[in-house]
Amino acid sequence: MTDLADMADMAGWACPAPLRDYQRIVLGHGGGGVLTSELIEHLFLPAFAAGSSTTRRDPTSALADAALADAAVLQIGGIRLAFTTDSYVVRPLFFPGGSIGELAVHGTVNDLACRGAVPLALSAGFILEEGLELDVLGRVAQAMGRAAAAAGVRLATGDTKVVERGLADGLYVNTSGIGLVPPGVDVRPDRAAPGDRIIVSGPIGEHGIAVLSVREGLEFGGDVHSDTAALHGLVAAMLAATVPGVHALRDPTRGGLATALCEVAAAAGAGIEFTESAVPVPPVVEAACGFLGLDPLHVACEGRLVAFVAAADADAVLAAMRAHPAGRDAVVIGSVTAEHPGVVVARTAFGGNRIVDRPLGEQLPRIC
Secondary structure, eight states, X not given: OOOGGGHHHHTTOOOSSOGGGOSSOOGGGGSSSHHHHHHIIIIIHHHHTTTSSOOTTOTTOHHHHHHHSSSEEEEETTEEEEEEEEEXXXXXXXXXXXXXXXXXXXXXXXXXXXXXXXXXXXXXEEEEETTOOHHHXXXXXXXXXXXXXXXXXXXXXXXXXXXXTTSSSSEEEEEEEEEEOOTTOOOOGGGOOTTOEEEEOSOOSHHHHHXXXXXXXXXXXXXXXXXXXXXXXXXXXXXXXXXXXXXXXEOOOTTHHHHHHHHHHHHHTOEEEEEGGGSOOOHHHHHHHHHHTOOGGGSOOXXXXXXXXXXXXXXHHHHHHHXXXXXXXXXXXXXXXXXXXXXXXXXXXXXXXXXXXXXXXXXXXXXX
């Protein structure tokens, strides 16, 4: 068991297989873990910032802002707009609790919500494989339309491309979104501060296990459905309880809760401590992870968020979350600390501590 006193020395450790050792893309580069982070930091950011002084370390940069958070916030004409984009390649297209259609809408809405923005409009880009049944495409499009209507956002524009048979697993979807950031709202990962309480909005891991169960034809002793849902209503309720007290929000998608916590710890330059038994893991997810040798903390959610809230406002925010359908099972799992900056520590059921890190690559490929 790692002693907390040793963590200062460990904080600077890096993956032993950095980006420069890879000559080709591997599945792990899309997993939301260490390899994804290296791809962004060492390839995309330098390329997109070429010809300027913009770097990830420049906190005023929209490019750095987008790299560190779920969406970029842009100041345009005296208003602040949140802007994000995401692509969906989930296999299969339909799974218990949803489809690629709902996922594409909810995922982009949630990225905007995690910057405190009110989602306004989405774009939809379709990559269609030759031979795809029109009925399947129609079901996906209708699911997107219903999800957008329920979320109160417009599907305002889009594009369609067709590729040869065998090149797209039926279809892929890209969605981009814009949202309005209300005055006074400033929600971003680097605002998490020592003393903040960490709140998870509900049970974790259901989406990843739901997709895996139907893809592989596995049963784990109970029904499991994706938690895919739009969270902007929940965020609005939290901000209504206290605007300045909500410091940071993340939706734990690829890489799960562990990745969300690690990213915030790194961005804020602070440590995170949480009680492992306090994290709500449904029995079917626990059973599936035990059977497959997975860590539930690494399994993706699509309808959950993790909030970093000032201690003085934590009770009010928790009450507001529990009063909303999307947050009725919200719980406090830990806090932010000035100790061991950048390191996430879990208190185990045995009374010890373990360092929690992002997965290196892809545990469950193609789950969003």
